Amino acid sequence: MRRCILFVEAHLLWWVIGATLLGLGLPATGQALAPAIGPLLALLMLLISLTFDVHAIRRVLARPEKPLLAAVLVYVPMSLLGWLTGRAFFAGGALAAGQTLVGALPTDVSSPLLVLMARGNVAMAAVFNAFNTALSPLIVPFLFVWLTGIELASPLGAIVGQLVMIVLLPTLLGVALRTGFGGFFARFDDLYAGLGSLVYLLILLAVVGPNAATILGYGAYALVIAAAALCLNLAGYAVGLASRLVTRDRQEVIAFLFTTSKKEFSIAAAFVAASGLPAEVAIPAAFFAVIQMITSPLAARLLVRR
Secondary structure, three states: OHHHHHHHHHOHHHHHHHHHHHHHHOHHHHHHHHHHHHHHHHHHHHHHHOOOOHHHHHHHHOOOHHHHHHHHHHHHHHHHHHHHHHHHHHOOHHHHHHHHHHHHOOEOOOHHHHHHHOOOOHHHHHHHHHHHHHHHHHHHHHHHHHHHOOOOOOOHHHHHHHHHHHHHHHHHHHHHHHHHOHHHHHOOOOOHHHHHHHHHHHHHHHHHHHHHHHHHHOHHHHHHHHHHHHHHHHHHHHHHHHHHHOOOOHHHHHHHHHHHHOEOOHHHHHHHHHHOOOHHHHHHHHHHHHHHHHHHHHHHHHHHHO
16 A cells, blocks of 8 residues: 555656546546545645644744745735736636636645645645635735726635635644654655645546536637646746745745645635626636646656756
8 A cells, every 4th residue: 555655646747647637538537526625625734734743833933024925926926927927818808817816816725735745844835825825815806906907705704714624724633643643643754745645636636527528618729728827837936936035945945836836726716706707717727726736746756856
């Protein structure tokens, strides 16, 4: 079993591509998992939180300028880049607005897993994740109306629920277990990334399956939407390099890289529904979800090889 788990982690990129094709070819596989996406994300956060203790959290909080910089990078340059790529690829309309929304979204819940795989500072990534998500109900609507002129209602209940049930509670439980029983949980340190990778694949299926008809329905134009998502995703890595202004620590820079490049796509649908906007506004987020889940394992592998 241990070898199988390590094998999945070592070849995650190919498994991700396979899961994407499976979700597109047999959407029912992902549709069956869709109701479980919340618990799967919570399980992912729990597994990642078992890798660090409360002392690691305190070290991150002792330097508040770093979470603050992460929030600035996530929301300011990424929002502008979302607007620019939306204008460049779609000129205007619902897809351009949706691309802008993607840029304004907080960090994706799965970002600490990729930081773990890339041998970065996982505790720092977890703090960044929670902080950015907590700010999103206030910041995302402001940025969206500023860039597009479209009023955006904030689904406060959905975001707070996700923050508490998917991010905070699993993280607190994992950190408490690692702090209280560090010797026991340290025995499995080589498996957490692999176990997280298995959950990551299930989440990918749960994303692709329900959106397969929409993605394929765009035909060749789906490549344009995917290209816009890829440009924004790659720009996120470039934005993360700005963290070198405050740190030269490689592990911390890796935390910034995945914090800025990954976006919490599931919140986009909640914002669109709460605001009564056309469903097409949420389409760029669905494409971005697939793109980021393909590029992230590749980026993590390249960072480890370096």
